[in-house]
Amino acid sequence: MKKIILFSLVILIAAFVSNAQDTIRCGADEHLAKMLAADPTLQQRMDSIEYETQLWIANHPHYEMKYRITIPVVVHVVWYSGDPTENISDAQVQSQIDVLNEDYNRRNADSVNTPSYFKQYASSVPFDFCLASRDPAGNWTNGITRVETNIQCIGADTIKMPAFGGDTAWDPNSYLNIWVGCIGEGYLGIGQYPTGNLDYSDGVVVTTRAFGRGVYPDTLLSHYNLGRTTTHEVGHWLNDMHPWGMGGGSCCTCSDNCYDTPYQNGPTFGCPSGQQVSCNNGPNGDMYEVYMDYTDDACMNMFATCQTARMMAALNGVRQQFLNSNGCLMNGVSDMPNLKSLNIMPNPATDNLTLDINLMKTDNIKYSLINVLGSVVYTNSVGTSSGGKFYINTSHIPAGIYSLQLQLTKQTINQKVVIIR
Template identity: 30%
Template sequence: MVSMKWKWSIVIFNLVMLAFVSCSKEGETESPLPNDPKEGVILLPLVIHVVHNGHEIGEETNLSIEQIERQIEILNEDFRRKEGTKGFNDHPDGGDAMIEFVLAKRTPEGLPTNGINRIDTTKIAEPLLGHSFNDYAKIGYWDPTQYINVWIAPLPESFECILSGQATGPETDLPGTEFLSLPGPGDAEGIIVNWKSFGESDTNCHTKYGRTLTHEMGHYLGLLHTWGASDCENNDYCDDTPAVDKPVFGSQPFLGCKGETVMMGNYMNWSHDEVMNIFTKDQIARMHYVLENHEGRKALQSSPALD
């Protein structure tokens, strides 16, 4: 997975005054009220901007409805730890995040939609010059307080095993927030996923089972890579992820900072999709803190796009 590979800054910070909101087994964070009280689940709306180069639906970068819908299923299987799916685990530190994602049902103008916004780059006045959040926002961007903007990027096939995705993070008072890719004033926010890594695909790379979006959504909701800033003492600020001070790739376990086996299956590694299957309880608590305390992320829960 590639999120902070594209935009990464290292900042030294003071943890002392922020400790009370960190992921910790000793102190729990308050979760927001569910917007589906019957189920106790937080629902968040997505708009999928399919950026393509004039192809028919289902061809090349203009992905089919079925592949997009399957990707959302995978996202929910992972966040809900659903039994009988690749997103299930029975690890004692694993949990059901009680967060689900739905394709938007209304456009910003209030019109019905299936949550998929197809953008033909051959028919837009201003060409797509780059692959940054601001570049994509120029051709398709819905209010980020009402929608999670996800762009499917038409990157060349030569990038399929190199760049899989990136996400902007939320600015909060949680420790380590500065290690996320935080948008500046006026910058767009959202998630970009290489079309070769979106949903289940026949790519020969390690991203073939749709876990790129799960990983990037973790960043969007405030999670760091498990190695954080490559510091054994203060890595991802979640006590139930074994400390590690270097990026975690592949599928073979190894020993981390304290001689503990690294949690290869954690969604916030760059592990192979086939072994990913866990958000820990502390990671879930951190995401819930963001959903309660970040103005934009909290607003998503009452978006008219959910109606």
């Protein structure tokens, strides 16, 4: 009997370890440790980036009202020829971009689940993620590349190497590179922190089994089918840390260098409810609802204000080249499938705005003005049209910086509009 119990115990432990290996939420810190070991100058550069981050935050207390930032994204789908389900659809890729835009702008439907005691810390991040409309050479693209490989599980490093079956990054100063494929080692995702170098490993890697939102629930892991693995990893790419700081937890003095996330003793797993107190952080306990924790997708719903500040600091510091990226601009692209040009006049505007929309062929047109908090302040669905001039009365819209979002059937274009008085 003793032997049977022992044997059962071994099986149980093996099952637990196996399950844990299937779903290690994030490998960002382990990836960083490898990079630090390989490059003796990296720690110094990261210390310098951290110093600049804190300085920028101190000098920009009202950063959130300044402007919106567009982040062009290229998704590299690297799929094993023996498993065509890894060659995910364009729709599944788009669902992930939608999740990023909702989560970062706090337009996520489950934002209502943020507990009342943490709502004051919940923050909207003024970023627009778009699938790149032009590649580094200036040619039209849908922002998705596809590489078939005969390697069954290519791995997080090799997926970035074309010589070994992966796909090379697009200019990391102009595009957020996301590789989707089999990472192995049980990781769901690995985001690379900013290193201060032009580095073609820059970007995030996400397992196919946790990329996108429930389009094909049979291929997505049930606890990670809402696209939050990518939301989390892009947070690292923008210099956010886990709430328990660097390392694996069990440390009540380790910090994520954020002023509004409480100290906590390590990752949160599953889907807890109520206050989970650690590190004397009562009564409210760990802020396990933040995307940077390890909670199940359905149980995370916010970025904290300081996490937003760190990301803004990254895009105004170590990643400031993104402010000049042409990756999602449509002007000057001659061979795009439908939109020929979009001119917005005048800009800055006062009481009226004219959109001159020039299409290749008839399309379904909708356009909206979105403020820096992500709220739609004006929208108009034209329906089927061949384009032309459209007018917006802006006399009742407060002065400020807005994103003019033009939606066609297969394209969404964002351009900055300023309204002055």
